[in-house]
Amino acid sequence: MATASCAEFLETFVLPLVVGGDMHVGAPIDAPTLEAFEQQLPHASVPLVAIDEAREKVLSQLVVKPPPCLLDVDDLKLAAAVHNLLFLAHPDAHGWKMSESRRAKVVACAQSFAARSHTVSRRRLLARHALLHNIFDIGRRDIKVSWWTGSATFEGQPVPPRLTRWSDVRRVHRDESRVAFGELFQGVDVASVIAALSRRSPLTLLLSSGRGAPHLHWEDAVFLLRDAEIARALAYRSIEGTGVDQQVKTPARYAASFDQMLERAPVAADVRTVLAFLIYLNCLLALKESHQMGESPLLATILGASQRARGVATFFAAPGAAGLVDDRLAAPPGLLADAVLTRRYDVHRRQVSSLLGASVIEGLAERLRRHLAGNDMLESSEPQEDGSSSSES
Amino acid sequence: MTDEQSTEVPHSLEFASSDGRLLAEPSPSGYDVFMLEQVSLGQSRFMTPGIAPDPRGVALGRYGLIQLPTLEGVVSWLRLYSAEASLDEILPAMQIMRVRTPLQSRELLLRISATSSYLMDAAARCARLVGGSTFTGTGKHFVKYRDERSPYGYDSPEIQALPAGAHLMAHSEDFTQSYAKEGELSFEKLLFRLSLKREPAATLPSEELAKDLLLVVERGLGDGVIRYLWRNRVQANVGVVRPQGQSTFDALGRATQFLMVRVAELPERILELFVSTPGIDVFRSKGSNVAVQLGYTHVIDLASCGTVFDSARFYLFWGGQADRVDVVAGPLELSAIEHLTHLEIDIEGPDKRSNLVLDKASDPVSVSMRLAPTIKPPTRVMGTLVPPEQAAWVKRLVYLLPPSVLRGHRIAVTDRGVLLVSEAEIDTIPIGNLLVELAAGLLIPAGMELVPRVAPDVLATTLGHGAGVLTIFPPNGSPFQIGEASFVPLERRAIAKLDVEEVTSVSMAYEGMGDPSVANDPVGRFALWGFQSESDK
Numbered sequence: 059m060a061t062a063s064c065a066e067f068l069e070t071f072v073l074p075l076v077v078g079g080d081m082h083v084g085a086p087i088d089a090p091t092l093e094a095f096e097q098q099l100p101h102a103s104v105p106l107v108a109i110d111e112a113r114e115k116v117l118s119q120l121v122v123k124p125p126p127c128l129l130d131v132d133d134l135k136l137a138a139a140v141h142n143l144l145f146l147a148h149p150d151a152h153g154w155k156m157s158e159s160r161r162a163k164v165v166a167c168a169q170s171f172a173a174r175s176h177t178v179s180r181r182r183l184l185a186r187h188a189l190l191h192n193i194f195d196i197g198r199r200d201i202k203v204s205w206w207t208g209s210a211t212f213e214g215q216p217v218p219p220r221l222t223r224w225s226d227v228r229r230v231h232r233d234e235s236r237v238a239f240g241e242l243f244q245g246v247d248v249a250s251v252i253a254a255l256s257r258r259s260p261l262t263l264l265l266s267s268g269r270g271a272p273h274l275h276w277e278d279a280v281f282l283l284r285d286a287e288i289a290r291a292l293a294y295r296s297i298e299g300t301g302v303d304q305q306v307k308t309p310a311r312y313a314a315s316f317d318q319m320l321e322r323a324p325v326a327a328d329v330r331t332v333l334a335f336l337i338y339l340n341c342l343l344a345l346k347e348s349h350q351m352g353e354s355p356l357l358a359t360i361l362g363a364s365q366r367a368r369g370v371a372t373f374f375a376a377p378g379a380a381g382l383v384d385d386r387l388a389a390p391p392g393l394l395a396d397a398v399l400t401r402r403y404d405v406h407r408r409q410v411s412s413l414l415g416a417s418v419i420e421g422l423a424e425r426l427r428r429h430l431a432g433n434d435m436l437e438s439s440e441p442q443e444d445g446s447s448s449s450e451s
Numbered sequence: 452m453t454d455e456q457s458t459e460v461p462h463s464l465e466f467a468s469s470d471g472r473l474l475a476e477p478s479p480s481g482y483d484v485f486m487l488e489q490v491s492l493g494q495s496r497f498m499t500p501g502i503a504p505d506p507r508g509v510a511l512g513r514y515g516l517i518q519l520p521t522l523e524g525v526v527s528w529l530r531l532y533s534a535e536a537s538l539d540e541i542l543p544a545m546q547i548m549r550v551r552t553p554l555q556s557r558e559l560l561l562r563i564s565a566t567s568s569y570l571m572d573a574a575a576r577c578a579r580l581v582g583g584s585t586f587t588g589t590g591k592h593f594v595k596y597r598d599e600r601s602p603y604g605y606d607s608p609e610i611q612a613l614p615a616g617a618h619l620m621a622h623s624e625d626f627t628q629s630y631a632k633e634g635e636l637s638f639e640k641l642l643f644r645l646s647l648k649r650e651p652a653a654t655l656p657s658e659e660l661a662k663d664l665l666l667v668v669e670r671g672l673g674d675g676v677i678r679y680l681w682r683n684r685v686q687a688n689v690g691v692v693r694p695q696g697q698s699t700f701d702a703l704g705r706a707t708q709f710l711m712v713r714v715a716e717l718p719e720r721i722l723e724l725f726v727s728t729p730g731i732d733v734f735r736s737k738g739s740n741v742a743v744q745l746g747y748t749h750v751i752d753l754a755s756c757g758t759v760f761d762s763a764r765f766y767l768f769w770g771g772q773a774d775r776v777d778v779v780a781g782p783l784e785l786s787a788i789e790h791l792t793h794l795e796i797d798i799e800g801p802d803k804r805s806n807l808v809l810d811k812a813s814d815p816v817s818v819s820m821r822l823a824p825t826i827k828p829p830t831r832v833m834g835t836l837v838p839p840e841q842a843a844w845v846k847r848l849v850y851l852l853p854p855s856v857l858r859g860h861r862i863a864v865t866d867r868g869v870l871l872v873s874e875a876e877i878d879t880i881p882i883g884n885l886l887v888e889l890a891a892g893l894l895i896p897a898g899m900e901l902v903p904r905v906a907p908d909v910l911a912t913t914l915g916h917g918a919g920v921l922t923i924f925p926p927n928g929s930p931f932q933i934g935e936a937s938f939v940p941l942e943r944r945a946i947a948k949l950d951v952e953e954v955t956s957v958s959m960a961y962e963g964m965g966d967p968s969v970a971n972d973p974v975g976r977f978a979l980w981g982f983q984s985e986s987d988k
Contacts (some may be wrong), residue, residue, distance in 0.1 A: 078964035083971050084979040100724035115961045124682055128718045160979050167984040198969040214971040242969065269855050 063099035066135075068105035072129075072137045074111045075192060083214070086145045086164050087138045092171070095138075096131050107415050113188030124188075125181040132174045132182075133189050136255060139171035140193060143251055147198070147242045149213045165247045172254040178281050180288075187261040194266040198237040205230045213237070264292055264312075266360075274315040280328045283335050286365040293335070297342055302359045306370060309339045313376065314369030320425045329429045330387070336376040338390050344403045361413040371418055374410045379422035381407075383430055487624050488596060488608055489601035497606045499622070501589025509568040509597055510604030512588040513542070517561040517574060518621060519583040521635075525559050526645065526750060527581040528574075529638075533752035540566070542758055545638060550618065550630035560619075560630065573595055586621045594622045618892050639759050647747035647770035665742045666712040667733040667767065673710045677788045680714070683721060685790045687714040688785035694777035695764070713785055734767060740781055744770040814975055820910075822924060825900040828888050833894055834872035836925055837883035842869050843884050849941070861938035867931055870923065871940065884926050892916060895924040901953060 062070075062084060070082040087095070099106070110127050113292050117124035142164055145151055197356060198214040205228045210221065222230050241251055253272045256263045264273055264303075283289045296308035316332050347354055359416035360370055381388030388407075393400055411419065490497070490510045490720045497503070497510060519525050520521070525547060532538065538545075544564035551557055565571050565587055575585035575596050586593035591613055597604040608623040617629035668676050670691075680687050689712045717725075725731045726745065734742035737753040742758055745771030753760075760766055765781035837845055844863070849857070860873045868883070872894075887893035890907030893916060901910070901924070916922045916932070924930045 071522055074964075078967050080970040081967050085974045085975045086982060088981075088983045090983055100720050100727070106720075112963075116963075118589055119961055126718075128683070128720055130719050136966065145978075146973075147969070148971050150971070150978065155976060155978070158983070163982060163984050164979070167982075168982065190969050192963075195966040196969065197966055198971075282825050391804075 063102075064095040065102035067095060067101055067137075067141075068109060068129075071141055072134075072189075073105060073109050073112065075140065075196075076109055076116065076189060077135060078192060080235065081144070081196070083148060085139060085165065086142045086307050087171075088167060089170075092135065094140055095134060099129075099131065099134060116188045116191055117184050120187075121184065124300060125184055127185040127188055129189075135174060135188065136189060137257065139168040139251060140190075140196075142168040142171070143243055143248055144196070144369065146248060147213075149215065150406075156173050162247070165251060165447055168251045169254060172258065174256065174258050176278075180285060183259070183282070186210045186259040187265070190255065190259045191265070193255065193262065194271050195237050196239055197244060197294050198242060200235050200237055200283050202233040202235075203230065204233075218328045224396040257267075260401055261288065265295055268370070273318075274311065274314075276315050276319045276332050277322075277324055277328060283331050289335065293339055293342060297339060297346075302356050303367075305343065305356065306360050306373070307367070309336065309343075309368035309373045310367050312339075312369070313373035314335060316376075317369065317372050320429065324429065326429050329426070333376060333380055333387065334390070336373055337380060337387070340374065340377050340406065341393060341403055343392050344406045345399055348402045350402075352405075354406055357406060357409050357413065361410065371414055372422060375414055375419045376420045378407055378411055378419040379426055382420065382423035383426050428443065462749055473944070474625075486607065486609065486627055487605040487622060488755070490597075493604060494606075498610055499588065499592055499594050499607045500610065502587070502594065502604075502606065503593070504566050504603075507568055508603050510587070510594070510606060511565055511568055511571065513565060514588060514593075515563045515565040515571050515596065516586040516588065516593045516619075516621065517563070517578045517583050518586065519559050519561065519578070519581065520859055521850075522559060524581050524583055525561055525636075526641070528561065528577050528583060530750050530752075531577040531580060531619040532574065533755040535577070536570070536755070538751070538756040539758045539968065542638065542756060547636040547638060547641070548618075548630075549633040549636060551633050552628060552630060553614065553617075557633070557878055558630070559636075568597075570832065584621075584623065586623075586873045588619075591617075592622065593619060595624060638756075642749075642751060643776050644757060645750050646745065646774050647749055649770065650746055650748050653928045661717045661719055662806065663736045664714050664717055664722070664745070665736060665767075666710075666714065666725060667732040667734060668710040668712060669730040670708060670710060672728075673749040676710075676712065676725075676731065677791050679721075680712070680793050681788050683716060683718070685714055686711050687788045689713075689788050689791060690785040692765075692779045692783070694767075694779055705937045711779075711783065711785070712788070713783070732769070740764065741768070743768045743968050744773075746770065797986070820901055822895065822899045822926070823902045824898060827900070832885050832897060833888040834870060834886045836867070836886055836896075837869040837871070838925060839866070839868050841882055845869050845871070848882065850954070857942045858940070860941035862941045863933055863939070865931070865933060865937075867923075867925060867928070870921075870933065870938075871941065872921070872940065881922060886923065890916075894921060896926045899926070 067087075073079075074081040106129055109129050112129040114124045117127070124126055141165075146156075146161065146164060174203075177186075178179055200211060200213050202209060202211045203217055205221065217232075222232070224230075249272070256272045258276075261282055263274055264279055264282065282292070297305050298313065299305050312332075313336055316336065319332065320329070343356065344354075347356065357374065360366070361374060373442070377388050389400075389403060393403060488498075490504075492506075494508075494510075495504060499512075502510050503512075514764070517528060519528060529538070541563040544562075546560075546562040548560045548562065548905060550559065550560050563570075563574060571585070571587065574600070585596040587596045588594060592607065592610055593606045594607045603626070605622075607627075609627075609635045611620075613620055614629050616631050618632035620629045664678065666687075670878075673689075677687075677689060689710055691708055692711045693708045722733065725733050733745040734823055735745050736742050737749075738757050738760070740762060741753050741757070742765075743749055743753065745769075749767070749768060753768070763781055765779040765783055767777040767779065769775050769777065815844045843988045845862075856873075860871055863870045863872075871883070872886075885897040887897045889895050889901065890911055893907060893911060893914075895901060911917070914922055914932075919935045920932050921935065922930060
């Protein structure tokens with residue numbers, strides 16, 4: 059049972075969670091302690107202001123005008139849930155001190171803290187993302203100190219100076235390693251809490267690709283694509299990087315989740331929104347190569363490989379498949395206004411068609427027809443009605 | 452009723468209840484004889500005066516009469532009705548009467564305007580819930596309003612003259628009652644005498660409650676609260692108000708004036724802080740000029756009786772121990788808090804005004820020319836005079852100016868400063884003292900004028916000002932003249948004379964402190980001792 063004050067918790071744990079640095083993990087926070095924290099929250103102005111300002115700086119990378127982020131009880135509970143999960147990886151919480159029942163109790167407490175209401179409010183979503191944006195980057199520095207007669211490992215703990223004295227005489231050797239997110243949060247029960255946290259902040263889930271993040275369910279996150287500014291930030295963030303793999307890694311993850319979405323029973327508008335977003339990402343990749351002539355080296359490298367990453371084929375097949383369903387879906391609105399980009403986009407489409415084969419594209423088109431064919435949206439000529447608003451950017 | 456039971460009732464009994472009501476007389480055949488007749492569909496003639504069918508065929512008088520045994524019943528009916536419909540519709544004709552029956556028992560009658568049977572249905576339903584009865588009529592005789600047994604209402608076949616001293620008579624199925632009026636109770640008086648009720652704690656606070664709030668702040672806390680709201684970027688307006696009707700007999704220590712702050716939306720965290728801070732009371736708006744203390748609610752929905760409140764006043768309903776209503780002269784005229792933040796004023800510092808004395812001759816007739824601030828908009832900005840200590844800024848500015856501005860300017864470097872003049876307006880240059888043209892070639896600082904206001908040509912003659920000469924009145928010091936020939940184009944001067952300084956770019960990207968890293972603090976052997984999850988509570 060933690061006895062620290064709310065201000066100390068905010069300063070030593072929540073602030074480093076937002077800005078980085080050492081997050082101090084102590085005894086788990088139980089429900090009465092959190093209630094006490096809630097009472098103390100309005101009086102912890104100094105760390106609160108620091109956290110709020112840090113969160114606004116984080117959001118300034120995504121949106122032009124970040125909304126005011128005022129840390130409230132919901133945010134406090136989410137942070138407490140993360141703290142309790144990290145306690146489970148504490149070296150003092152192993153062995154006889156932590157029975158299965160006690161561990162289950164801590165996990166249940168974290169689960170209840172994480173069970174905040176889902177929201178589609180832009181301000182709240184951005185605020186939650188600013189709080190949890192580093193969650194998949196949390197790590198731990200482990201130090202193994204060995205000397206002539208023995209060794210000791212310190213997991214996120216300082217090494218006592220006595221062990222490193224007379225290093226030459228005692229032949230002290232020091233090995234440092236970093237334990238990543240996946241190793242810190244192990245176990246099925248912990249994964250369910252992480253999934254709950256991620257669902258409370260779908261923006262974090264979208265922006266944290268391939269770092270041990272839970273699987274992406276587009277149904278939970280598709281509404282974010284309807285916000286033009288957020289969708290633009292997502293698009294640019296997903297294809298950033300100079301390496302071929304870096305540019306395609308996140309779009310492939312999005313496409314893999316889209317694949318699974320098509321196997322469920324999604325709303326047709328959601329399918330079209332995600333499809334439009336993937337097509338827009340294809341267009342951005344073409345825009346990157348708009349100065350080049352001839353075939354795309356990126357497509358040749360990615361699609362010509364003997365083993366393709368999951369979702370890659372779906373991602374690149376999306377424009378062609380959408381064109382088979384309805385011509386108007388095949389390209390982002392406004393593409394024809396740029397003749398150079400249009401030419402490059404067509405080159406990409408032809409190259410994808412030859413590398414993937416017609417059967418792959420036709421197969422995806424058939425799956426899309428199940429959700430889109432006969433739907434009224436296909437009759438609409440207004441591109442701004444759906445997620446393709448992002449393509450305005 | 453069976454035959455046996457009917458024979459047990461002696462006909463000699465007085466058919467009157469304990470409160471003087473004349474009860475229905477049992478018939479010799481054993482069946483009850485009701486005093487009212489049920490109205491049938493399409494019936495257009497009624498024995499009761501003032502009753503007529505409405506478009507739905509329901510027998511309806513001009514008024515509705517709700518009979519309630521106690522004042523608590525009246526308040527309960529008003530509470531119920533105000534929660535469902537607007538009291539403003541019935542308030543103009545509403546009367547709350549204290550009446551007495553022939554047997555001297557007291558009751559309360561609520562008379563409302565029966566504008567439609569829909570309104571009366573709602574009133575009757577509320578009355579049934581609080582143990583009252585509903586009647587309808589126009590003058591002295593009121594018959595029972597419709598119910599499930601008679602959907603089109605009732606008519607009374609035995610209308611009699613009212614007894615002496617009776618004010619009105621109510622006819623029900625099983626009694627007829629006359630009432631003598633003792634007095635009236637004002638609804639307004641009733642409204643302002645009811646105490647507020649505490650709301651359940653679970654409803655406080657929520658995001659909905661945090662909108663459109665009023666803060667009543669003690670004067671001493673004013674600066675702190677304003678600064679706190681401003682720092683947290685809360686849009687708010689503030690004003691000082693004094694409740695009307697305060698006297699020396701008011702509660703000791705009660706403030707005679709307080710700050711009233713209106714906030715459109717208050718973050719939940721700040722709201723909790725204000726609610727728990729002594730000296731700050733939070734009110735929730737219940738209309739344009741009524742507010743109720745947060746955490747309390749009035750028994751009657753105040754939003755449904757807005758006509759009671761004078762639009763020229765503002766009403767603050769206090770709950771808890773205060774339990775009062777403060778009436779403030781309205782409408783509230785509040786000012787934005789951003790104009791009330793803390794100022795640091797150095798009254799002992801130098802006077803910011805610049806006075807310029809032109810003529811110090813001891814001439815008793817002539818007056819000295821001086822520059823004085825004016826509120827008139829500047830006529831035309833012709834140039835700027837950059838003080839010598841800011842001359843280096845001009846060098847830097849040259850890099851930032853667009854080509855068109857560079858081309859249109861001439862510059863002269865004097866011992867009084869760097870003078871930039873242009874044919875076009877150059878008020879975009881943000882340094883120095885902007886100069887406006889008083890007359891051709893006669894420049895004075897923008898925002899100032901020469902007093903006394905002599906004609907420009909007279910002034911030019913006095914100063915020896917002519918063609919090819921610029922006369923400048925700087926904000927400080929005496930005026931000076933400079934020939935047009937001293938000016939060179941800014942482009943040429945910049946290239947030939949001004950040094951180029953290297954500008955370093957600054958990255959505006961956010962850089963955190965790296966990835967978060969877990970630092971495990973010592974937790975002891977009994978970290979989970981007494982650990983309670985939410986299910987344990």
